Amino acid sequence: MNAPLEILLMICLIALAFITVQTQKLRRSAIYLGAFSLICSFTYLTYNAPDVAIAEAVIGCTLSTILLLIALKKYHVITIFYVETELGESAAVKKERKVFTTSFEHFMMEKGFEPQMIPTHIEENPLGHNDCFNLLIEHTQEEIIIYSSGIRYLEPEIKEYLESHKPEHLDVSFFMLAEQSGDDNEEQ
Amino acid sequence: MSRNTIVQTTAKILLPFIIMFGAYVVINGADSVGGGFQGGAVISAAFIVRWIIKPDQDIDMRYMKTAERIFLLALVLMGMLFIGQSMGMRYITGRVWMVCINVLIGVKVTCGLTIIFYRFVFFESR
Incomplete structure (x- = not known):
C-alpha cells in the first residue's frame, strides 16, 4: 500500500522486539512489548486489515500489558x-x-x-x-x-x-x- | 494498592467514552470495521479502567459467569435460528440478524475477559 511507511514500521517492529528481549528490567520489557503490539497494529492497517488491527491494539496493547504488569507486581x-x-x-x-x-x-x-x-x-x-x-x-x-x-x-x-x-x-x-x-x- | 490521583481522574473521565466506543464497534461491526469480539474486548478494557479507579472493589463474579453462559446459549440458539431461516422460515433478515449476533458475541466476550481479569487480580496471589 504505502511502501516507505511499511518499511519504517517493519524496522520499528524488529528494533522493539530486540529491545524487549534485551532489556534488563522486566517492567520495561512489558512496556516495550505493548509498544511492539501498537506498531504491529499499525502494520496490520497498512495491509488493509483494520479488523485485526483493532483486535491487536486492544488485546496486545491494553489487556496483555496490564496483565503482565499486574503479574510482575504480584510476584516480583x-x-x-x-x-x-x-x-x-x-x-x-x-x-x-x-x-x-x-x-x-x-x-x-x-x-x-x-x-x-x-x-x-x-x-x-x-x-x-x-x-x-x-x-x-x-x-x-x-x-x-x-x-x-x-x-x-x-x-x-x-x-x-x-x-x-x-x-x-x-x-x-x-x-x-x-x-x-x-x-x-x-x-x- | 497505592492510588494515583492524576491517573484515577483521567480514567474516570475516559471511562464512558471507552464504553461508547466499544458499543459503537459492536453495533457497526456488521457493515464497517470491527465486530463483536473487538467491541467486547474494548468494553472489557473499560472494566479494567474501573479496576484502576477502585482497586479494592470486587465485582460479583457469579452474575458474570451466569451471564456468560446464558449468552453462549443464546448464541447457539441464534445459530440454530439461522439454520431454520435457510430452510424457509424467515423471522428476521439481513442486517438485523448480523447486529443481533454481534451484540451477543460482544456481551459474551466482555463477560469472559472481565472474569479472566478480575479472577487474576483478586484471587491469584503469592
Missing part, C-alpha cells in the same frame, strides 16, 4: 524505601550510598526480582506505612537499619547478602515486620 516487584537521614552531604558519603544502593539493586536483579528504589524522607514513624513498602532501608551515619514487610521468602538471602557486602564501618541490623493481613501487627 520489591518496593524499597531508602530513607536518607540528615548527615553531612559530603561527596564521599554520597558516593558510598550510591555504591550501596547500586550493588543492592544488582543483587535483587540477579535473584530475578524487580527492585523499585524510592529515595524518601519519612518524618514520623515509618513502621506505620508498612503496607507501602517491602523493604525500608534507613542509612544513618553509624548503621544501616533494614525493615522488611511481606517478603518472608526472600529474607534469608537478603541477610546473607548483607553479611557479606556491608560497608566496613557500619553496623547492619535487620527487622522483620509482621504481615499486614495477619492478626498481629507488631514488630517481631
Whole structure:
C-alpha cells in the first residue's frame, strides 16, 4: 500500500522486539512489548486489515500489558524505601550510598526480582506505612537499619547478602515486620 | 494498592467514552470495521479502567459467569435460528440478524475477559 511507511514500521517492529528481549528490567520489557503490539497494529492497517488491527491494539496493547504488569507486581516487584537521614552531604558519603544502593539493586536483579528504589524522607514513624513498602532501608551515619514487610521468602538471602557486602564501618541490623493481613501487627 | 490521583481522574473521565466506543464497534461491526469480539474486548478494557479507579472493589463474579453462559446459549440458539431461516422460515433478515449476533458475541466476550481479569487480580496471589 504505502511502501516507505511499511518499511519504517517493519524496522520499528524488529528494533522493539530486540529491545524487549534485551532489556534488563522486566517492567520495561512489558512496556516495550505493548509498544511492539501498537506498531504491529499499525502494520496490520497498512495491509488493509483494520479488523485485526483493532483486535491487536486492544488485546496486545491494553489487556496483555496490564496483565503482565499486574503479574510482575504480584510476584516480583520489591518496593524499597531508602530513607536518607540528615548527615553531612559530603561527596564521599554520597558516593558510598550510591555504591550501596547500586550493588543492592544488582543483587535483587540477579535473584530475578524487580527492585523499585524510592529515595524518601519519612518524618514520623515509618513502621506505620508498612503496607507501602517491602523493604525500608534507613542509612544513618553509624548503621544501616533494614525493615522488611511481606517478603518472608526472600529474607534469608537478603541477610546473607548483607553479611557479606556491608560497608566496613557500619553496623547492619535487620527487622522483620509482621504481615499486614495477619492478626498481629507488631514488630517481631 | 497505592492510588494515583492524576491517573484515577483521567480514567474516570475516559471511562464512558471507552464504553461508547466499544458499543459503537459492536453495533457497526456488521457493515464497517470491527465486530463483536473487538467491541467486547474494548468494553472489557473499560472494566479494567474501573479496576484502576477502585482497586479494592470486587465485582460479583457469579452474575458474570451466569451471564456468560446464558449468552453462549443464546448464541447457539441464534445459530440454530439461522439454520431454520435457510430452510424457509424467515423471522428476521439481513442486517438485523448480523447486529443481533454481534451484540451477543460482544456481551459474551466482555463477560469472559472481565472474569479472566478480575479472577487474576483478586484471587491469584503469592
